[in-house]
Amino acid sequence: MGQFSVTILAVAGSVLSDNQQPAPSNTKVPPPRNLTPPxxxxxxxxxxxxxxxxxETHGLTVEGGELSDVDLSHGFDISFRIGIPMEDGAIYLPDKALFEVLAPHFGLEPSDYGRTFKLRGDLHRIVAINPNRPKYPISTERVSDGRGYKMPAETIIMYLRNSYD
Structure with a gap:
């Protein structure tokens, strides 16, 4: 069935078990030729x-960790939001708070923040409202690579009606 292994390293005459770390060395791991999704x-x-x-050592919490601008030949971006946890353990998100206030003015529900929908075969997530863009006030991101899009509210409403999330 499963395998169990114990790694024992001999470093300068001492023996280290799995839960101990050897002293840092100057040996670098060679970089891969390309990145892979896994x-x-x-x-x-x-x-x-x-x-x-x-x-956590500072009493804070972390959200995010989404990858964006993934280029398997060169690299990717990753973002985290670190903050003081609220009562429910979540981090205060200014974009979400603004969305919840403005959503009804654009025909959306406050709970639509973060909802996903399919657009031309790609999954998109609603991430913000920008009232300074009256023609394209809704910001979305393509889930697969984090690329941002600006869309009319009417388009978002139509896609949300047809989504099943």
Whole structure:
């Protein structure tokens, strides 16, 4: 069925078990030729855990960790929001608060923030309202790569009616 392994490293005459770390060395891991989706996902998980560990030592919490601008030949962007947790454990998001206030003025519900819908086969997420853009006030991002889009409220309303999330 499953395998269990124990790694034992011998470093300068001492033996280290799995839960101990060897002293840092100057040996660098060679970079991969290209990134792969599984490697990007593993990096995202590892970086999220590391960021959360550091934030928790200061009484803070972390949200995010979404990848964007993914280019498997060169790199990607990753973003985290670190903040003081509210009563429910979530972080205060100014864009969400603004969306909840403005949504009814654009024919949307406050709960539409973060909802997803399909547009030309791609999944998009609603991320903001910008009232200074009367023609395209709704900001969305394509879930697959985080690319941002500006859209008319009427278009968003139509796609949300047809979505099943």
């Amino acid at each position: 490697l990007c996902e593993k990096l995202r998980r590892d970086m999220t855990q590391a960021c959360l560990k550091v934030a």
